[in-house]
Amino acid sequence: MLANTFQKITEIDYIKRFFKDGMTIMYGGFGGIGTPPGLVDAIIESKIKELTLIGNDTGFPDIGIGKIVTSKQVKRLIVSHIGSNPNAGKFMTNGELEIEFSPQGTLAERIRAGGMGLGGILTDVGADVEVVRRNKQTCEVDGKTFLIETALTADVSIVHAEKADPYGNLIFSKSARNTNPLVAMAGKITIAEAEEIVPLGELDPEGIITPGVFVDYIIPSKGVNWKWVWEQK
């Protein structure tokens, strides 16, 4: 029996109390890989609506965060692309969904900045592109113009880990790491869905990617329950 020393290990049913209409949810994952399947389903089952979602992309219609887009619970998205989820494009076109696009690297840094307690970052990516520049503040450093890209945080962050320990220390699996360590830092409440929960002290201190202090709750995962695009005929 695993010691729940920090009272962070819990069940999906307990987590549902944090899901509320109109809230902002940030999610780990890149094309659905690294998005927590059990937490996605819990959000769908909770039927909360008018959500703002923040993450790299909208996955696929039946994969990853895409399932929540498909279920029409989302009012607003802050993402870098929606190319793999036609539903997101359709809802945007018919006015059901508002989308703010951020260049992928800028988005990653905005999320990290939120997690690291910064107000934002300066970048020149997109500084001369209208759809990125919009009405953002700019500043000059050494004669060069930079966009002021503001930090992003969320009411709840959801991430998918390979292993967690009772303090919430996380490691990820291969490229499923992607945005997860960033998203894990940027939630007012961060919930990690873990494929395995191991005793305190079992994870190598050198190899921990997300220090447990950033994680508030840990739930055991039942694994991915969708078929990947490359598995479909």
Next chain:
Amino acid sequence: MLANTFQKITEIDYIKRFFKDGMTIMYGGFGGIGTPPGLVDAIIESKIKELTLIGNDTGFPDIGIGKIVTSKQVKRLIVSHIGSNPNAGKFMTNGELEIEFSPQGTLAERIRAGGMGLGGILTDVGADVEVVRRNKQTCEVDGKTFLIETALTADVSIVHAEKADPYGNLIFSKSARNTNPLVAMAGKITIAEAEEIVPLGELDPEGIITPGVFVDYIIPSKGVNWKWVWEQK
């Protein structure tokens, strides 16, 4: 015989060609721990002068980067404190040394920003403290005032790794990691002094802290050649 697939593994003597009067050198380390001893000595032996050094602190008079301060090769420092190196304080007081102090977390982010190709970061740490605010640009985000803290880069970055592979992938030892991964990213040329150089493929891809793309040269280390404060009677 280790395959030098990327021609990055070399010797101190080769590295000395990059050392020039008036250059900016960024160094890893925190209180001397994690500062590369062989590269510090090489800089002293090269007798280059009028250096700008950027790093967390100035070590101790005979430990870490402090040895280069003691040898009066430095014109300017960007650091968060000099408390453990009385020579730095003395040279500052008598006007030989110009020092820009940055709050420690701000300095770490400025170095990271340099390495990550950002123009800078927004933080409110020190925004109401004159010595930090100085004449820096500020901006308002959501009604809050942030300092615009600009990115730092260097002509040469020097770091101390536990292990390197021929691509320059690095891992560090325990708390000697400290600023090394940040500094490794921020050098136009980055030189890693490694306690051990292992064949390509031997480091766990999940555990690599500094991807080799940030490292230009790797030199074998002969280890720390100073006595730590706690070892001295």
Next chain:
Amino acid sequence: MGLGAEIRNKIAKRAAEEIEHGMLVNLGIGIPSLVPNHLPSGKTVMFHAENGITGMGPSPVKGQEDSNLCNAGGYPVTLQEGASYCDSATAFGMIRSGKIDITILGALQVSGSGDLANWIVPGKRVPGMGGAMDLAAKAKKVIVVMNHCDKNGSSKIVEVCTLPLTAKSCVQMVITEMAVFEVTPEGLLLSDIFSHYSVDEIRVRTEVQFGISESLRTLTY
């Protein structure tokens, strides 16, 4: 609209010639993904993926896929020796700080001064820019591989991009099924010509005036 496999591979083969030993390379989807097949053995090249892989290897054999080891497009890959994982912020830090030696991308339009439009067809396809702007603006060398003309037969090499830009003055080389152009301060320079085409044919099909390299090469593969 699409090019046949043989032609696509010719374009990829020409692009592969630009890659030198030890480089870090980011490949877009489509023709760029064919490039690794054309690298000579002996060259060690590290492939970069925006989701956080440095040192991506080829697709795994069927049945050996790992759903947690995928490229930025979401398809299974393998690892090269010396590979490492990082988070997406660091992967884009590599891009912004100029560590990507070459990125090879598709395009909708390229201008004579190297402006790139490859992310949006307004009113039609609004997928978001993903990592295209970061890569186009920040890679040391941007190589565009594309059809010479669009499906209506209009040149995709244009005086001024009419589609929204991905980044200004970022493209250094354009490789099509007809020819290879370098983007120089004086404008486009025809450097290579695929053997089935003539310079005159290329002039007819190219909206932009171009110079001809003194060492113009005919590609016979």
Next chain:
Amino acid sequence: MGLGAEIRNKIAKRAAEEIEHGMLVNLGIGIPSLVPNHLPSGKTVMFHAENGITGMGPSPVKGQEDSNLCNAGGYPVTLQEGASYCDSATAFGMIRSGKIDITILGALQVSGSGDLANWIVPGKRVPGMGGAMDLAAKAKKVIVVMNHCDKNGSSKIVEVCTLPLTAKSCVQMVITEMAVFEVTPEGLLLSDIFSHYSVDEIRVRTEVQFGISESLRTLTY
């Protein structure tokens, strides 16, 4: 100027009472470093170091020191179960994003509104702020432990700090060898008194007016 070991330990013991199970705590040098000795067993507390340790344990036994495992002051430490290493940027990210539940620091002066001066004596000692500003401004709770008076006998609890500030309105609690004060919106509130002192003595030695808690406690240890 300094306090004896017994008194320093009393102050540390009182500070330790503020620490709850599961908290992340950052300790300054001096008296704060004595705090862990006074935590009851059963409380699991994670100690944070600015150089990149979450879960720092006590000093190793002599001869077992590892020069690569040191606290932010450069002295050997050990690891707790559940510890992890990170770079300094992440260590300070934890601080800025409010993950430090309590920081316990020394001070040169504290004002009645919780302003803190602890990093510089102009013209005398200019060591640089290190991580003091980050911690003072961003920890959820800042506890100052210090001598009640300076070596000249002047109160270190002052109306207005005359030394340069580390951060404004950041201190929530001040523990000295005489008493414990909470910093409230209405000003200082005396919450505890060490048993050798009287409220009157404390008034005489404290530059700032203070209220007295309804549940004023006498500390007999």
